[in-house]
Amino acid sequence: METIDLEQHFDAKLAKNEMIEPKDWMPDNYRKHLIRQISQHAHSEIVGMLPEGNWITRAPSLRAKIVLLAKVQDEGGHGLYLYTAAETLQISREELLDQLHTGKAKYSSIFNYQTLTWADIGAVGWLVDGAAIMNQVMLQRTSYGPYARAMVRICKEESFHQRQGYEIMCHLAFGTPAQKEMAQDAMNRWWYPTLMMFGPKDANSSNSANAIKWKIKRESNDELRQRFVNQTVAQAEYLGIKIPDENLKWNETKKGYDFSDPDWAEFNNIIHGHGPCNKERIGARVKAHENGKWVREAAAAFGKKQNAIDVAA
Amino acid sequence: MSENTDSQGTLWEIFVQKKAGQPFVHCGSLHAFDKEMALQNARDLYTRRGEGTAIWAVPASAIVASSPEDMGPFFDTTNDKVYRHPTFYQIPEGIKYI
Ligand SMILES: [Fe+2]
Ligand SMILES: [Fe+2]
Numbered sequence: 001m002e003t004i005d006l007e008q009h010f011d012a013k014l015a016k017n018e019m020i021e022p023k024d025w026m027p028d029n030y031r032k033h034l035i036r037q038i039s040q041h042a043h044s045e046i047v048g049m050l051p052e053g054n055w056i057t058r059a060p061s062l063r064a065k066i067v068l069l070a071k072v073q074d075e076g077g078h079g080l081y082l083y084t085a086a087e088t089l090q091i092s093r094e095e096l097l098d099q100l101h102t103g104k105a106k107y108s109s110i111f112n113y114q115t116l117t118w119a120d121i122g123a124v125g126w127l128v129d130g131a132a133i134m135n136q137v138m139l140q141r142t143s144y145g146p147y148a149r150a151m152v153r154i155c156k157e158e159s160f161h162q163r164q165g166y167e168i169m170c171h172l173a174f175g176t177p178a179q180k181e182m183a184q185d186a187m188n189r190w191w192y193p194t195l196m197m198f199g200p201k202d203a204n205s206s207n208s209a210n211a212i213k214w215k216i217k218r219e220s221n222d223e224l225r226q227r228f229v230n231q232t233v234a235q236a237e238y239l240g241i242k243i244p245d246e247n248l249k250w251n252e253t254k255k256g257y258d259f260s261d262p263d264w265a266e267f268n269n270i271i272h273g274h275g276p277c278n279k280e281r282i283g284a285r286v287k288a289h290e291n292g293k294w295v296r297e298a299a300a301a302f303g304k305k306q307n308a309i310d311v312a313a
Numbered sequence: 314m315s316e317n318t319d320s321q322g323t324l325w326e327i328f329v330q331k332k333a334g335q336p337f338v339h340c341g342s343l344h345a346f347d348k349e350m351a352l353q354n355a356r357d358l359y360t361r362r363g364e365g366t367a368i369w370a371v372p373a374s375a376i377v378a379s380s381p382e383d384m385g386p387f388f389d390t391t392n393d394k395v396y397r398h399p400t401f402y403q404i405p406e407g408i409k410y411i
Contacts, residue, residue, distance in 0.1 A: 023381050093321040149341070293320075300320065
């Protein structure tokens with residue numbers, strides 16, 4: 001088939017809401033867009049293990065500790081589902097990791113903030129996973145099959161993440177005055193970074209138009225952000241925790257809340273590598289990768305031996 | 314088995330059987346260096362919540378797949394064989410258990 005026919009065929013599939021699969025013809029820019037988005041998503045899951053991993057050894061109870069371990073392990077799993085989804089687009093795992101380690105690929109800005117107190121673990125589960133779920137529920141219907149299937153699996157696992165976070169917030173919000181203050185402090189620090197997770201405002205988002213056109217995304221950054229705010233306000237009210245926004249107000253006409261923008265200059269700063277923890281996060285990943293080198297080599301040598309035995313048998 | 318092209322092991326496709334007697338269903342892929350590691354990784358990655366009681370791990374390179382381009386002609390031959398379906402046949406009114 002001529003490229004033009006192939007492109008028409010591709011467009012027709014999208015128009016019918018059919019999924020694109022790895023062996024289907026796809027425009028090169030569609031492929032590149034997906035590699036960028038899926039790998040960024042995978043890296044976010046893996047780097048996202050670091051701020052929470054920070055609290056595993058200091059969790060306040062054994063129950064809290066096993067819950068947090070299970071959650072962080074899930075995030076590692078999410079990263080692996082997504083890496084293999086990206087690999088169906090003709091890029092190797094090694095290249096993907098290399099892009100993370102050299103700073104060529106990005107990950108979510110949110111994971112460059114510090115987790116200073118136990119309440120931050122509550123706020124991260126409740127708000128950060130909550131925001132991620134909003135995005136991931138939409139992505140279950142993304143147009144690329146392997147990405148959509150990974151999302152279905154991830155969404156099933158995510159709801160426990162958000163609930164365990166909210167449970168931590170409940171304990172603190174209804175605890176001693178000091179605990180309540182700790183919960184409020186976490187909210188104060190995490191609210192705006194969470195709003196940034198949905199990406200730039202639609203008007204300033206260079207990648208959005210293509211993502212919508214190709215049905216990779218089915219809702220815009222602003223739509224998802226609005227829905228997140230609408231859902232979260234009542235959850236915060238129940239806790240008696242104040243959302244740090246003087247402009248937060250119900251708007252009857254749009255049937256949603258008006259709210260303030262996060263500081264987009266801060267967002268851009270973090271995206272460009274100057275957040276509180278950018279260096280530390282990448283440093284930790286590179287170190288883990290380098291320290292794991294001999295393990296990979298040993299596993300490869302052992303595997304080679306095993307496979308030779310299988311062939312001989 | 315395909316060659317190790319990088320330091321990340323080879324790609325395996327994982328199929329999980331939810332309960333005895335049910336079909337094995339593809340659930341995703343992973344990297345591993347040998348059969349045993351493939352099974353262990355599959356357990357850790359795809360059955361963390363009792364999603365399965367048995368696993369097949371297949372080297373991705375061993376899978377033969379049809380291509381989307383010949384999807385039409387490849388499957389065409391079955392389209393005109395309506396007589397393969399039970400609804401093709403007329404059974405007299407009142408006949409039961411058939
Ligand atoms: Fe996740
Ligand atoms: Fe999560």
